[in-house]
Each structure stands twice: as structure tokens, then as C-alpha cells.
Amino acid sequence: MNSLATAVWERRPQQAIRIVDAHAHAGPYSLFFIPEPDPGGMLRVMDRCGVAHAVFSSHLSIQADAAAGNALTAAIVAQAPDRFTGYLTVNPWQDPAAELVRWGDDPRFGGIKLHPDLHDYPLVGSRYAGVWEHAEERGWPVLTHTFSGSPYNDLFHVETVAARHPGATILAGHSGVTPLGIEAAIEVAKRHDNVILEVCGSYNTGTDIVRMVREVGADRVVYGSDFPFIDLRMSLGRILFSGLTDVERAAVLGGTITRLLGGNGM
Numbered sequence: 702m703n704s705l706a707t708a709v710w711e712r713r714p715q716q717a718i719r720i721v722d723a724h725a726h727a728g729p730y731s732l733f734f735i736p737e738p739d740p741g742g743m744l745r746v747m748d749r750c751g752v753a754h755a756v757f758s759s760h761l762s763i764q765a766d767a768a769a770g771n772a773l774t775a776a777i778v779a780q781a782p783d784r785f786t787g788y789l790t791v792n793p794w795q796d797p798a799a800e801l802v803r804w805g806d807d808p809r810f811g812g813i814k815l816h817p818d819l820h821d822y823p824l825v826g827s828r829y830a831g832v833w834e835h836a837e838e839r840g841w842p843v844l845t846h847t848f849s850g851s852p853y854n855d856l857f858h859v860e861t862v863a864a865r866h867p868g869a870t871i872l873a874g875h876s877g878v879t880p881l882g883i884e885a886a887i888e889v890a891k892r893h894d895n896v897i898l899e900v901c902g903s904y905n906t907g908t909d910i911v912r913m914v915r916e917v918g919a920d921r922v923v924y925g926s927d928f929p930f931i932d933l934r935m936s937l938g939r940i941l942f943s944g945l946t947d948v949e950r951a952a953v954l955g956g957t958i959t960r961l962l963g964g965n966g967m
Contacts, residue, residue, distance in 0.1 A: 705941045721753060725755040725756065726758055727740060727773075740777050742929070746933060752933065754784055755785055757787065763814065767792035767800055782809065788812050790815075791813055791815060791829070805839070813836060815832065815845040818846055833869050836866070836868075842897070849879045850879075856873070860892065883904075883913075886898055886913075907940065911945055919948070
């Protein structure tokens with residue numbers, strides 16, 4: 702048994718590697734109750750599980766108010782900059798250019814978050830032009846929500862953007878979510894080196910994650926949990942108890958996203 706899984710069975714935080722959660726959120730969500738969505742509650746769970754760092758966007762920013770939500774994200778990072786890095790959320794309907802100018806040089810942010818499904822706007826739309834320009838110029842990875850069959854962020858949208866902007870690193874959040882979506886995400890990543898697979902969701906398994914790594918490489922797959930929207934312990938367990946090698950597991954759980962962030966906010 703690998704040392705990380707052993708720590709779980711022994712009910713202690715793992716200390717073997719630096720784990721970085723590449724897909725997290727913070728704050729309450731309007732559609733249902735989330736227990737302890739505040740930074741303090743999140744840190745308690747992270748400490749219990751041996752997760753060193755989380756890259757997150759506020760729920761407020763991806764829902765009603767990108768400007769207020771980004772300010773909240775920045776404030777949370779300021780409280781614990783060694784534990785959190787912010788994603789700058791861009792809502793294409795809420796002055797995306799102004800948000801990029803306001804926060805584009807702020808060290809509390811290290812990447813961009815898009816949620817085309819919540820914002821009712823396709824990933825390939827022209828209102829995101831500034832996002833891709835910023836990503837290519839600054840090297841910020843862009844985490845976008847994906848969902849198989851969505852009119853806004855299906856995997857063919859990801860493929861189109863990846864081909865248009867080969868200098869932008871695109872994290873395919875949830876890797877399409879469904880079994881068919883995961884299949885499509887792997888194929889898109891195989892065709893485009895700038896597409897990174899992110900593994901959180903309610904359908905994928907340790908077997909799916911092993912397949913992602915075997916087909917595109919551990920340097921193209923990152924651990925994310927959607928925490929606290931989804932409990933990070935579930936997402937983490939899929940990787941800890943999967944058939945990955947120790948080297949692959951270390952890359953997926955932290956090495957790859959740390960490299961992609963390039964020190965931004967880390």
C-alpha cells in the first residue's frame with residue numbers, strides 16, 4: 702500500500718507529498734446549503750487530510766456578482782496566502798475587461814475561472830477574447846467548467862478554443878463529468894497538448910483517473926475536488942486508492958498544477 706493510503710487507514714494527515722487542490726470554491730451557494738464553506742472550515746478539512754494548498758474561486762463570483770466575488774476571493778487569499786490562491790472569475794456579461802484590468806496583476810490570483818453553463822454563454826464566444834489574450838500573455842491557466850452535451854461548454858467547445866489559442870493552458874474542469882464526457886475529454890487532450898484534465902465530479906472513478914494518466918500523462922492531469930461544493934475527501938480518495946504509481950500520484954495531486962501555476966500565488 703502506498704504511504705498516502707496508509708495515512709488514511711491510520712487516521713492521520715499524510716505528509717509524504719505536497720497536495721494542491723486545483724478546483725475549489727469558498728463561501729455559501731445560493732441553490733442549496735453547504736456546511737462550513739468559510740475559509741476556516743475549509744482549512745480544518747485540508748489540515749485533516751494533508752492538503753497543503755487550494756486554488757479557488759468564490760461561489761459569489763461564479764453566480765450573481767463577479768466583481769464582488771473576486772474581491773471576496775482576494776480577501777480570503779489575503780488571510781492565508783500560504784494556503785490559498787485565487788482564480789479570477791470572468792463573467793462575460795459583467796464587464797470582463799474591467800475585471801481583468803482590476804485583478805490581472807494581483808499576486809493573490811494565479812489563474813482564471815470560467816463557468817459558461819452558469820453564465821449562459823458559450824466558451825467559444827467573443828466576449829472571452831480578453832481571457833485568452835491574458836492567458837497567453839501571462840501564462841495563467843484557465844479553468845473552465847465542462848459538461849458533456851452542454852450547449853455552452855461541451856468538449857467540442859474546449860477543442861475549438863484549444864486550437865484557436867495554442868498558447869493558453871486550459872484546465873477542463875470535471876473532464877466532461879459523465880462517462881461519455883470523460884471519454885471525449887481524453888480524446889481532446891490527446892489531440893491538444895494545452896488541454897489539462899481536471900478530475901473532480903460525481904461520476905468518475907479511480908479507474909477513470911488511471912486511464913487519463915496512462916493516455917495523456919501525469920503531467921496533463923490534475924487533482925481537483927470542487928470543495929466544499931463536493932467533499933474533497935471523496936475526490937482525494939479516488940486518487941489515493943487508485944492504481945497510479947507513486948510518481949504519477951505525486952504529479953496528479955500537486956506537482957502538475959504547481960508547475961502550471963508557475964509560482965503565481967504559490
